[in-house]
Amino acid sequence: MCSPVVVSAVLTACLCGLLLPVACTPQLNYRPIIGVLAQENIVEDVHALGSSYIAASYVKYLEGAGARVVPIRINQTEGEYVKIFNSINGVLLPGGDVDLQTSQFSRVSKILYDLAIKANDAGDYFPIWGTCQGFQQMTVLASNKNLLTLTDTKAVALPLTLTPGAQSSRLFRTFPRELLQALASENITSNFHSWSLSLQNYSRNAKLKRFYRILSTNNDGKKDFISTMEAHRYPFYAVQWHPEKAPFEWIQKAGMVHTSSAVSASFYTASFFVSEAMKSQHQFLSLMEEERALIYNYSPVFRGVQSVFMQNYYFD
Numbered sequence: 001m002c003s004p005v006v007v008s009a010v011l012t013a014c015l016c017g018l019l020l021p022v023a024c025t026p027q028l029n030y031r032p033i034i035g036v037l038a039q040e041n042i043v044e045d046v047h048a049l050g051s052s053y054i055a056a057s058y059v060k061y062l063e064g065a066g067a068r069v070v071p072i073r074i075n076q077t078e079g080e081y082v083k084i085f086n087s088i089n090g091v092l093l094p095g096g097d098v099d100l101q102t103s104q105f106s107r108v109s110k111i112l113y114d115l116a117i118k119a120n121d122a123g124d125y126f127p128i129w130g131t132c133q134g135f136q137q138m139t140v141l142a143s144n145k146n147l148l149t150l151t152d153t154k155a156v157a158l159p160l161t162l163t164p165g166a167q168s169s170r171l172f173r174t175f176p177r178e179l180l181q182a183l184a185s186e187n188i189t190s191n192f193h194s195w196s197l198s199l200q201n202y203s204r205n206a207k208l209k210r211f212y213r214i215l216s217t218n219n220d221g222k223k224d225f226i227s228t229m230e231a232h233r234y235p236f237y238a239v240q241w242h243p244e245k246a247p248f249e250w251i252q253k254a255g256m257v258h259t260s261s262a263v264s265a266s267f268y269t270a271s272f273f274v275s276e277a278m279k280s281q282h283q284f285l286s287l288m289e290e291e292r293a294l295i296y297n298y299s300p301v302f303r304g305v306q307s308v309f310m311q312n313y314y315f316d
Contacts, residue, residue, distance in 0.1 A: 028278040028279065029089060029277075029278050029279070029280060029281055029283075030278060031068070032066070032067045032068070032089040032090065032274055032277035032278050032280070033067065033068045033069070033070055033087070033088045033089055033277075033284075033290070033294075034062050034067045034068070034069055034070070034088060034089060034090045034091065034092055034273075034274070034277050035069075035070045035071075035072040035084060035085075035088040035090070035091045035092070035112075036054050036058050036059060036062070036069055036070075036071060036072065036091075036092045036094060036295075037054075037072045037074075037091065037092070037093050037094065037105060037108055037109060037112070037134075038052040038053060038054050038071055038072060038073050038074050038105075038313075038315055039052060039053065039054075039074065039094070039096045039098050039103065039104070039105040039133075040052055040074065040098050040103055040104060040105065041053050041314075042096075042097065045303070045312070047301050047303045047304075047307075047312070048312075048314055049301060049314040050314035050315045050316045051075075051315070051316060052073060052074050052075075052104075052314070052315045052316075053312045053313060053314050053315070054071055054094065054295075054312065054313045054315075055094060055095075055096075055309040055311070055312055055313075056248070056300040056309070056310065056311035056312060056313060057244045057245065057248035057249050057309065057310070057311075058092060058094045058131070058244055059295055059300075059313070060244075060247075060248045061243070061244035061247075061248065061266065061270050062092065062270060062273075062274065064247070064267065064270060065267065065270035065271040065273070065274040066271070066274050067089075067090075067274045067277060068294055068295075069294070069295040070084070070087075070088055070293045070294055070295065071295050071298065071313060071315065072084055072091070072108065072112070073315045074104035074105060074107075074108055074315075075104055076108075078111055081108060081111045081112060081115070082115065084293075085112060085115045085116075085119075085126075085282075086282055087282055087283065087284040087285070087289070087290070087293065088280075088282055089126070089127075089277040089278070089280035089281075089282050090126065090127040090128065090129070090273065090276060090277035090280060091112050091116070091126075091127075091128050091129070092128075092129045092130075092131070092134065092273070093109055093128065093129070093130040093131070093133070093134030093137055093138065094131055094132075094133065094134055095131050095132030095133045095134065095192070095193075095242060096132075096133045097133065098133070100133075100136055100137050100140045100146055100148075101140065101146060105133075105137070106137060106140070109134075109137050109138075109141065110141055112128070113128065113138070113141045116128055116234070116236070117234065120233075120234050120235065124280075124281075124282075125235060125276075125279040125280050125281075126235070126280050126282070127235035127236065127237070127273065127276035127277055127279075127280070128234075128235070128236045128237070129236075129237050129238070129273045130236075130237070130238035130239070131238070131239055131241075131242060131243070131244065132192065132193050132239075132240060132241070132242055133193075134238065135197075135229075135238035135239060135240045136148055136193075136195060136197070136240075138236065138238045139197050139208060139212075139238075142207055142208055142211040142212065143205050143207045143208050144207070147197060147198075147201040147202075147205060147208070148195040148196060148197055148201075149195065149196060149197075149198045149201060149223065149225075150194060150195060150196075151193075151194070151195070151196040151198075151220040151222075151223055151225055152220040152221060152222070153191040153192075153193055153194070153196060153218075153220050153225075154191075154192065154193070154194055154255075155191070155192055155253055155254045155255035156191050156220075156254060156255045157187040157188060157189060157190050157191070157254075157255050157256075157257045158187055158189055158191060158218050158227075158241075159183065159184055159185055159186055159187055159188070159189070160183045160184055160189055160216035160217075160218065160227055160228065160241075161184070161216055161217045161218060161219070161227075162180070162183070162184050162215065162216050163214050163215055163216060163217070165213065165215075166180075166215040166216060166228075167180060169213070169215050169230055170230055170235075170237075171215060171228070171230050171237055171269075171272055172215060174268075174272065175268050176264075176268075179261065179264050179265060179268060182261035182264075182265070183216075183261075183265060186259070186261055187257065188246070188257050188259060188261050188262040188265060189218075189227065189239075189241035189242075189243075189257075189262075189265070190241055190242040190245045190246065190255050190256060190257055190262075191218070191227075191240065191241050191242070191255060192242060192245075192255060192308075193240060196220075196223070196225035196226070196240060197225060197226045197240075198223050198224065198225050198226075199214075199217055199223075199224040199225060199226060200223075200224075202214070202226055210232070211231055211232065211233075212229040212230065212231055212232070212236075212238075213229060213230060213231075213232055214226050214228075214229050215228040215229055215230060216228040218240075225240070226240065227239065227240045227241055228240070228241075235276050235279075237272075237273065237276075239269065243265055243266040243269040243270070244266060244270075245257075245266075246258055246259075246262035246263045246265070246266045247263045247266050247267075248266075248310070249308070249309065249310055250305060250310055251305070251306055251307060251308055251310075252306070295313065298313045298314075298315075299313075300312060300313050301313075301314060
């Protein structure tokens with residue numbers, strides 16, 4: 001058995017992305033529960049049955065990789081978010097369309113982000129994943145300002161321009177070589193965003209450069225923007241593209257890709273994040289609390305085959 005000193009060193013190594021001695025690797029949690037943050041409802045959503053929602057594709061994305069999901073509702077107290085944080089093993093900040101500085105989504109993101117920073121600094125492993133809007137929110141939280149710029153990326157599939165260190169990154173190093181080649185050469189990453197973090201704005205901001213390393217970039221024809229990144233010291237990961245759409249969203253629109261490579265990219269990104277959540281030992285105080293919190297208590301609403309989100313969960 002490892003001594004407390006060795007365990008502390010192992011946790012520190014874990015946070016730094018270092019290889020761990022097999023004998024001293026912390027026991028994994030094979031029943032991970034990941035929180036997905038809700039956000040204010042889309043104004044034109046005629047199917048809305050509440051004031052906030054979570055797209056079902058994000059839930060399926062995590063469940064398909066071996067995790068269960070807890071919806072994190074907005075408009076709750078900070079104390080309630082502390083309780084949720086201590087009960088779950090990771091947070092996913094999804095895509096959407098809300099203000100990154102004034103919305104309830106941004107308020108709760110900051111609370112959870114600050115809790116994760118504090119926990120990881122204390123050796124309590126806790127990962128965060130951001131997709132599209134979630135990516136953007138994480139750049140605002142790290143820099144304390146909105147550095148996004150308009151790009152022509154509203155509905156387009158692109159290959160990733162991987163950085164030299166991408167293949168050795170925590171996120172990509174376990175991906176099959178053929179999948180990395182597909183990501184770099186095929187139009188399989190779905191982009192549905194009007195705002196991006198330009199390479200120029202990243203390079204000019206010392207806080208962002210200290211916090212995140214770039215794993216891939218893209219170009220909209222005029223500007224280079226960051227499409228994948230991971231934190232240097234924390235288990236925080238973000239993609240500007242949408243890996244969850246390939247297997248779970250079916251609107252007939254430019255930018256939607258359902259090739260086997262795109263579906264594989266979805267699975268491997270989700271599987272990686274779930275494997276990170278398995279390193280967290282947070283748990284609910286009782287089985288009853290856990291059961292009451294899980295997404296299974298809610299029913300997704302079908303919004304039609306030509307909806308951006310095929311199904312949504314709604315919350316008051």
